[in-house]
Amino acid sequence: MMPLPNPVTAKPLLVVVDDEAPVLKVIERVAGKAGYDVVTCGSGSEAMRVLMRRPADLAMVDLRMPDVNGLDLLRQIRGAVPGCEVILMTAYAAVDSAVEAIKLGAREYLTKPFDFDRLRRVLVETRVEIERRAQVVALESQVARQLEFCGMLGRSPSMQEVFSLIQRLAPHAKVVLISGQTGTGKELGARAFHQAGPRRGRPFVTINCSAVVDTLFESELFGHVRGAFTGAVDSKPGMFEAAQGGTLFLDEIGELPLSVQAKLLRALEYGEVQRVGSLQLKRVDVAVIAATNRDLRAEVAAGRFRGDLFYRLNVVEVVLPPLSERREDIPYLTAAFLRDAAQRMRKPLTGLTPAAERLLLNARWDGNVRELKNVVERACMLADGNLVSERELAGAFGPDLAQPLRSPDIAAKARIAPEKPAAPLDAIEREHILDVLRQVNGNRMAAAKVLGISRRALYRRLERHRLVDEAPPAGSLRRS
Ligand SMILES: Nc1ncnc2c1ncn2[C@@H]1O[C@H](COP(=O)(O)OP(=O)(O)OP(=O)(O)O)[C@@H](O)[C@H]1O
Ligand SMILES: [Mg+2]
Numbered sequence: 001m002m003p004l005p006n007p008v009t010a011k012p013l014l015v016v017v018d019d020e021a022p023v024l025k026v027i028e029r030v031a032g033k034a035g036y037d038v039v040t041c042g043s044g045s046e047a048m049r050v051l052m053r054r055p056a057d058l059a060m061v062d063l064r065m066p067d068v069n070g071l072d073l074l075r076q077i078r079g080a081v082p083g084c085e086v087i088l089m090t091a092y093a094a095v096d097s098a099v100e101a102i103k104l105g106a107r108e109y110l111t112k113p114f115d116f117d118r119l120r121r122v123l124v125e126t127r128v129e130i131e132r133r134a135q136v137v138a139l140e141s142q143v144a145r146q147l148e149f150c151g152m153l154g155r156s157p158s159m160q161e162v163f164s165l166i167q168r169l170a171p172h173a174k175v176v177l178i179s180g181q182t183g184t185g186k187e188l189g190a191r192a193f194h195q196a197g198p199r200r201g202r203p204f205v206t207i208n209c210s211a212v213v214d215t216l217f218e219s220e221l222f223g224h225v226r227g228a229f230t231g232a233v234d235s236k237p238g239m240f241e242a243a244q245g246g247t248l249f250l251d252e253i254g255e256l257p258l259s260v261q262a263k264l265l266r267a268l269e270y271g272e273v274q275r276v277g278s279l280q281l282k283r284v285d286v287a288v289i290a291a292t293n294r295d296l297r298a299e300v301a302a303g304r305f306r307g308d309l310f311y312r313l314n315v316v317e318v319v320l321p322p323l324s325e326r327r328e329d330i331p332y333l334t335a336a337f338l339r340d341a342a343q344r345m346r347k348p349l350t351g352l353t354p355a356a357e358r359l360l361l362n363a364r365w366d367g368n369v370r371e372l373k374n375v376v377e378r379a380c381m382l383a384d385g386n387l388v389s390e391r392e393l394a395g396a397f398g399p400d401l402a403q404p405l406r407s408p409d410i411a412a413k414a415r416i417a418p419e420k421p422a423a424p425l426d427a428i429e430r431e432h433i434l435d436v437l438r439q440v441n442g443n444r445m446a447a448a449k450v451l452g453i454s455r456r457a458l459y460r461r462l463e464r465h466r467l468v469d470e471a472p473p474a475g476s477l478r479r480s
Contacts, residue, residue, distance in 0.1 A: 011037045012057035012130045014123075017047040017073065018089065019065045023112065027060060030116070034123040044068030048076060055081045057130045060110075063090035063097060071100060078105050083133075085126055150192035152185055153336055156326035162189070162318060169316055170197035175268060177253075177313045178291045180320030183370030186291040187251065189318060193289055194247040202246030207239050209255040217260040219276045222267070228277025240273045240284045247287045253313070254294035254305060261306045268312050288313075323365040323372060330361050330372065337373050338388065341380035349380060352388045359393055381425050382432075384453045391452030395432055430465040433458070437467075 014036040016027045024040040031038050036058070041047040044067050051059065059077050063070035074086050088101045091112040098109040108122050147155050149163035169176070170193050178186045187206075194204045212220050219228070223238030239248055250256070256264065267273050268288060272281040290313050299305035323329065334352065342349035352360070356379075365371055378396035379388045433451070440446035448458040461467075 011035055012127055013037045013039065013054060014058045014060065015039050015041060015047055015050055015054075015056040016060045017041045017044060017065070018060075018062040019043065020062075023062070023089075026114065027119075030119055031060075031123050034120060035127050036123070044073045047073065048080070051077060051081050051084070056084050058085045058087065058126055060087045060089055063088055063101075064092070071097065071104065074101060074104050074106055085130070087122065087126070147332065150195040152188050152192055153333055154326070154329050155332050156321075156329045158321045158326050159329060162320065165318055166192050167196055169193075169318075170195075173197075173316045174287050175313055175315055176287075176289045177296075177315075177317045178289060178320065179296070179317065180291075180293065181322050181366075181368055182293050183368035184320035184322060185369055186293070186320060187249070189320060190247070190249045190251075190289040190291060194249075194287070197247075197287070199246045199287055203243050204247050204249065205239050205243040206249045206251060208251045210252040214257045217257060218263060221260065222263065222273045222275055224276035225278045228275070232277070235275065238273065238275065240267060240286055241282065243286045244284055245286075247289060250288060250290040252292060253290040254292045254296060254299055258304070258306065261309045265306065265309045265312055268309075323368040327361060330365075331357060333369060333372055334360055334376055337376040338380060341377045345380060347380060347383065348386055349383055349388060350386045353390065355390045356388050356393050359390055363397075378425060378428065381429060382451070382453075384457045389452055391450075395451065426465075429461070430467070433461060433465065433467065 012035070014031050016024055016031070016038060018024050018027075018040075019042055021042070024042070028038045028040055039050055039054070039056070041050055044061075044065055047059065047061070050056075059081075061070045061073050061077070065073075070088055070090070074088065077084055077086055085107045086105065087108045087110060088098075088106050089110045089112055090097065101109050107126065110119065110122065147153060149166065152159070152163065154160065154163065166189065173193075176190075176193060178189050180186050191204060194200060207220060209217075218224075219232070219236070219238065221238045221240060223236050223241055224232050225235040226232060228235075250264075267284070270281075271283055271285065273284050274281050296305055296310050296314075300307045300310050334357075338349060338351070341347075360372070360375070363375075367374075375393065375396045376388075379392040382392040382395045383389070433447070436447045436450050437444075440450060444458060444462075445455060448455045451458060453461075
């Protein structure tokens with residue numbers, strides 16, 4: 001989080017305007033003791049000059065001065081320095097000017113000669129009020145500026161809402177449903193819940209429901225006793241027990257078999273679990289966060305998900321919006337991912353070219369934040385120099401990734417080895433270089449141009465990937 005200026009340590013600024021020097025002196029002394037920084041002015045015009053340069057928190061204005069009427073000056077200050085309180089002072093206590101002053105927004109009306117106690121009291125009360133207001137403003141901007149929450153980044157209003165929802169619910173909620181498309185940060189959100197609540201420091205246990213064989217589910221979640229089924233050679237605690245005191249994250253809950261759903265519902269309702277093969281009930285104190293990228297309501301309607309479990313889980317629902325619905329997060333996330341990747345790869349990257357930025361801003365992002373992160377990392381790997389350009393992005397948009405909405409030429413160039421499954425970055429780079437070399441019949445000058453790197457940079461990569469002396473994969477790979 002960004003550091004905030006501490007509004008409390010800076011003293012409020014008071015500008016005093018009076019044509020009588022002794023009055024200025026008195027106020028300077030009293031206000032100094034009351035905790036103000038004080039600037040004194042002998043005329044209305046001087047005061048306006050000072051105020052335009054340094055907007056004050058409070059102005060004390062004499063009602064009658066040679067160059068200006070105090071009420072006019074009050075009007076000017078209220079117009080030009082929003083938030084500046086004004087106190088009028090006069091030697092000629094007159095009811096109508098007092099009323100007029102208050103109507104115009106003056107805070108107080110003091111008569112001269114001063115009643116020192118009153119003067120002091122008014123100054124202190126005003127200072128307290130100014131500081132309280134500054135604190136409120138600082139807090140508001142702190143909330144608005146919370147661009148990171150327990151590892152989740154986001155500046156869009158929708159993500160800000162997600163942060164504040166998690167922050168408010170984490171201390172109390174025991175069952176939470178997080179929904180959102182793939183790669184929107186559901187797991188990150190679950191961890192944020194755990195971190196922001198009273199269970200931080202206790203276990204966070206994940207079970208991916210799509211990765212468990214149907215017949216083993218019950219034992220995975222609730223454990224089993226020795227001999228409960230073939231292969232149960234020892235008794236074993238389940239995930240619920242492993243998460244005792246902490247959080248159990250049920251990822252892809254939509255994949256949970258119906259038979260296990262009933263048992264999960266029981267565990268949620270009674271806070272008790274029963275190992276497979278045992279008659280004993282064990283109490284567990286576990287927060288359960290379930291995540292899904294399916295529409296569980298539709299699953300309920302289709303009879304694939306139990307309605308009663310859905311309603312039990314759905315007490316608190318956090319919906320993570322798709323990246324395409326919060327495009328203002330794209331530049332911010334990109335910058336963060338680029339900074340991380342550049343640091344890891346020890347590259348002097350500082351940002352993207354404007355064209356590359358536009359490309360990212362307009363892509364489809366079906367794979368959401370995960371896809372953006374992958375693209376940025378791959379581009380970073382391909383990049384040379386200080387800026388990531390469109391060309392590196394073209395190389396970074398993989399076949400398994402969404403194609404950009406615009407720039408079809410880039411999308412076309414981006415198709416890398418479409419038959420290949422996910423591979424380590426290094427392998428992808430090697431493949432991509434080979435592909436490009438094939439396309440340009442082994443002409444390194446041309447390949448470097450397509451790849452958007454210098455010939456020397458290409459040569460270094462060829463050496464690294466041991467491609468220097470390799471026979472041309474197709475056509476003639478000749479040295480240029
Ligand atoms: N708001 C975010 N700020 C920073 N990184 C994020 C954010 N959202 C997602 N990520 C990153 O994107 C990747 C995917 O996030 P995560 O695994 O939480 O998504 P998911 O919704 O669980 O996806 P899936 O449905 O495919 O399991 C992770 O590397 C995660 O760190
Ligand atoms: Mg996930």
